[in-house]
Amino acid sequence: MKLIISSKAYSPWPLRAWLLMRMLDIPFDEDVVDVGAADKKARLAAASPTGRVPVLVDGAIRVWESTAIIEYLAERFPDRAIWPRDAAARAHARSAAHEMHSGFAALRKRFPFNTRRPPRAVALDASVQAEIARVFALWTEALQRFAGAGPYLYGPFCAADAMYAPMALRFRSYAVEAPGPAGAYMKRVLALPALIEWTDAAMADPARNPAVDSAE
Numbered sequence: 645m646k647l648i649i650s651s652k653a654y655s656p657w658p659l660r661a662w663l664l665m666r667m668l669d670i671p672f673d674e675d676v677v678d679v680g681a682a683d684k685k686a687r688l689a690a691a692s693p694t695g696r697v698p699v700l701v702d703g704a705i706r707v708w709e710s711t712a713i714i715e716y717l718a719e720r721f722p723d724r725a726i727w728p729r730d731a732a733a734r735a736h737a738r739s740a741a742h743e744m745h746s747g748f749a750a751l752r753k754r755f756p757f758n759t760r761r762p763p764r765a766v767a768l769d770a771s772v773q774a775e776i777a778r779v780f781a782l783w784t785e786a787l788q789r790f791a792g793a794g795p796y797l798y799g800p801f802c803a804a805d806a807m808y809a810p811m812a813l814r815f816r817s818y819a820v821e822a823p824g825p826a827g828a829y830m831k832r833v834l835a836l837p838a839l840i841e842w843t844d845a846a847m848a849d850p851a852r853n854p855a856v857d858s859a860e
C-alpha cells in the first residue's frame with residue numbers, strides 16, 4: 645500500500661492516517677508531495693479527486709478523506725483493532741473521531757499546524773477557549789470511562805487517538821497546558837516514537853511554507 649501525504653511540518657490530516665498505520669504495524673510506502681514543489685498542484689490533482697491528501701492507494705483501490713481511509717483500514721485489517729472492540733467504547737471513539745473531522749474550526753484557524761514552531765502562546769478568544777475546553781473534556785471522559793489500564797483514550801492506541809494526535813502537537817506549539825488526565829495523555833501521545841519520527845522528519849525537511857511560518 646502507498647500513502648500519499650504532504651510536507652510533514654504542515655500536514656495534520658496526512659499525519660492521522662500515517663500515525664495509525666505506523667502504530668498498528670500496517671506496512672506502507674509513503675509518497676510525499678512537497679509543499680514547495682513547482683508541480684505540487686498537478687501532483688495533488690493526480691493523486692486525489694479533491695486535490696487534498698492523505699490518499700491511500702491499495703492496488704487498484706484509491707481512498708481519499710482521512711475518515712474513509714480509517715474505515716478502509718478497519719475492514720482490510722480486522723485483526724488490528726483500529727476501533728475499540730467494545731461496542732460502547734467504539735461508539736464513543738467513532739463519535740470523537742468524527743467530531744474532530746467536522747469540528748474545531750476556530751481552534752484550527754487560530755493554531756495553524758506547524759510542527760517546527762517553537763512553543764509560544766497566542767491570545768485566545770472565547771470560541772477558541774471553548775473548543776480547547778471541549779477537547780480536554782472529551783479526552784478526560786474517554787480516559788475515565790473507557791481507557792481502563794490505558795495508556796490511550798480507549799486503552800490500546802486506536803483511530804480516535806490518531807485523529808487527536810495533531811491536536812496534541814498544536815497544543816504544544818501554542819503552549820496550551822492540558823489539565824490532569826488530559827495533560828498526562830497529551831504527554832504520552834507526544835512521546836510516541838512514531839510521532840517523534842514524524843516531527844524529526846519535518847524538522848529535517850527543507851520544504852517551507854512562508855505563510856504558515858510567518859503566522860503569529
Ligand SMILES: N[C@@H](CCC(=O)N[C@@H](CS)C(=O)NCC(=O)O)C(=O)O
Binds near residue numbers: 654655656658697698
Ligand atoms: N477532509 C480531508 C482534509 C484533507 C486536507 O485538507 N489535506 C491538506 C493537507 S493537511 C491538503 O491536502 N491541502 C492541499 C494543499 O496543501 O494544497 C481529510 O480528512 O482527509
